[in-house]
Structure formats: structure tokens, C-alpha cells
């Protein structure tokens with residue numbers, strides 16, 4: 106290989122190195138942007154609970170949707186094979202924070218047409234939040250296999266104007 110060819114390869118390599126580093130920067134910026142603006146749909150494990158006492162003690166023994174100031178807080182039990190509370194109704198444009206746990210096996214908590222999609226593990230509380238920007242009915246779906254009733258494990262959240 107003569108000197109000229111060598112220089113060409115160096116330029117070519119440098120170009121790809123710059124491109125590679127540039128892509129890493131782009132990805133880091135995109136991830137940071139997503140976390141800053143859409144971080145609510147990233148589940149936060151807030152606490153541990155005794156799965157055998159979920160139905161009888163603590164916040165989840167009284168599953169509910171509560172209005173707290175301008176926002177909502179929901180304590181949700183995902184059980185085989187349903188959700189409590191059942192249908193939830195909220196106003197459009199208000200932030201809803203869901204705390205979800207299971208008294209039995211693993212479940213999923215996915216709300217269609219949103220980024221809410223979390224695993225519900227017995228013994229753990231998953232926290233996610235979402236602001237519904239459009240009124241309508243949103244189906245909540247269990248997307249983690251939990252037994253024979255799994256396919257019918259659905260609920261809904263109604264967003265009103």
C-alpha cells in the first residue's frame with residue numbers, strides 16, 4: 106500500500122468515527138428528551154408490599170380513584186382476572202397517577218393508545234402517570250400471561266370532557 110492510499114483510508118475511517126460518535130450523541134439526547142417529557146410512562150417501583158395482604162391491608166385493600174387537587178391518584182389491584190376499581194372516569198387534561206399491584210400472580214397494565222404499559226409483580230408497586238389529552242374510552246389490557254382467564258382480563262378508563 107502506498108502512502109496516498111493510506112491517507113484515503115484514514116480519511117474514510119475518520120469519517121465513520123465522527124458519524125459513530127455523532128449517532129451516540131443523537132441517541133443520548135433523544136433518550137434524555139424522552140425522559141424529560143414522557144417520563145411518566147416509565148414505571149417507578151415505589152415500594153414493596155406483602156402480596157398476601159394486598160386484599161386486606163393498606164391502600165390497595167380499598168382500590169379507588171381519588172381526585173387530589175387538579176390531579177387524580179388511583180390505587181389499582183390487578184388480579185386474576187380483572188382490575189379493581191373497575192371502570193374509572195377522569196376528566197380530560199388532568200394528570201392521573203396509577204399505583205398498581207397484584208394480590209396473586211404477575212399481570213400487565215397496558216392502556217391502549219397511551220404509552221402506559223407496565224408489568225405488575227406481586228409484592229411490588231408500580232407507579233406510572235399519564236395525562237389523557239383526548240376524551241373517550243381507553244381499554245386497559247392485561248398483556249402478561251396470568252392463567253386461563255387472561256384473554257378476558259380487561260377494564261376501561263373513561264376520559265370525559
Ligand SMILES: [Cu+2]
Pocket residue numbers: 184185186211212213247248249250251255258
Ligand atoms: Cu392478568
